Amino acid sequence: NAGVTQTPKFRVLKTGQSMTLLCAQDMNHEYMYWYRQDPGMGLRLIHYSVGEGTTAKGEVPDGYNVSRLKKQNFLLGLESAAPSQTSVYFCASSYSKAGLGETQYFGPGTRLLVL
């Protein structure tokens, strides 16, 4: 049981380049999330998904797109990277059950530097 994994661990991009971050979970969770964390700040939600084929915007969605074609995978895309997108990106997944609340499990993060 690997939990939540993220690929790649670190990436350097030039302004205007595109890339896709991959998140995978093996816990059969319905919900998945993408956050970003800037230095000295808390996590901010970019996009989330409540199930296969569905996505929704979070707090800071501009400049990002997502897809959830398979239940276990959640992809975050940057179509045209900007230096302001330099950050650490965390993926998370969760269950949701009445009486048990909701607990999110996080991946190890992807460090992205945009030059």
Place this chain on the structure above:
Amino acid sequence: DAKTTQPPSMDCAEGRAANLPCNHSTISGNEYVYWYRQIHSQGPQYIIHGLKNNETNEMASLIITEDRKSSTLILPHATLRDTAVYYCIVRRYSGGGADGLTFGKGTHLIIQP
């Protein structure tokens, strides 16, 4: 979701119990108290959560006051590896309308050897 207040930093001696307080005076009846921690450069890690009753698991204990306006996370025998930022988050059960967690600044717990 209700707002939480935590001290910015705390020290604790290795081997002693670390008690981390959190105030959530505006908590609603259907809101849970969650604790997460983030060790430097790693993803946040779930620790424990509760609604009304005190909870204990292999990592920690959570003590919630009777009026639910504050809580304390207890790490019974702190080790150097427990040095991290600890986040207290109050969140309602969304019943399937999932959204993100709101992370404040948390408490930076430093375990001293």
